[in-house]
Amino acid sequence: MSYPFKKIIFDCKKATLIVVKLEVGQASFAERMQLWYHQQFCNPCRQFQKQSAHINRVLLTYSRQQEALHKISPTLKAIWEKQISDFKKG
């Protein structure tokens, strides 16, 4: 087997980097081909792609939940409101 092909087959580090780019549509055509070829031989990297997409979904769910959870406390709001009205008075 010629060197470049052999390299693609073994290079899971590169394959997973391509997955991460592909998820936001930033992988080039050559990279997409490279990933496809690699994954014909590499089950762990097929798993990686599936799991990575899954992780992305749960991270977004998590972040939406966090957003709803975190608010500025009423005490701090009152302090800020006072700062703003003091500023206006000069």
Added chain:
Amino acid sequence: MNALETEKWVARYADYLFGIALLKTNDAPTAQDLVQDTFLSALRAQETFQGLSSEKTWLTTILNNKIIDFYRKQSTARKSIDFIISTQSLFEREFFETETGKAGHWLRHTAPRNWNADHEVEESEFFKILEGCIGKLPRTLVPAFVARYLSERDSEEICKELELTASNYWVIVHRAKVLMRACLEKNWFLKS
């Protein structure tokens, strides 16, 4: 022409701006400081408000500039690139083969395994593990990780905000994802 109603800012925008700041910094005290700072700067710059955009948009722009300044002052980009470079071979040896002939391949114990798909029974329990894994990420990787995965912003915007080149950004995000996946696999998906 829109006029500013400064006395209503806190009630109207504090939580909204805090949400943005928290999402981008992943640190509540920092996010609070940034929002407070935004209100104070906005008060001082009232005369520059043209009324072309809404009050909300204007305040958001000020906050976003504060966040960029914050990252700049922390030398976030420099630190994360330094970290990536200095730990590159460590990371590679931890996860991938270095032996000539099969260099770059997963190691036997790091290769992604099959996950039990119905494992997420208790969402709150899972989120605790998720939080733990975010907490275990190297601190310098967190800003890019948070920007990429906890919001749906595009990469160009994130690179600009963090002052990273695209290729550095991808290396950072890739590293964070590999670590995150391994952490979740170990502590959740394959935990008996």
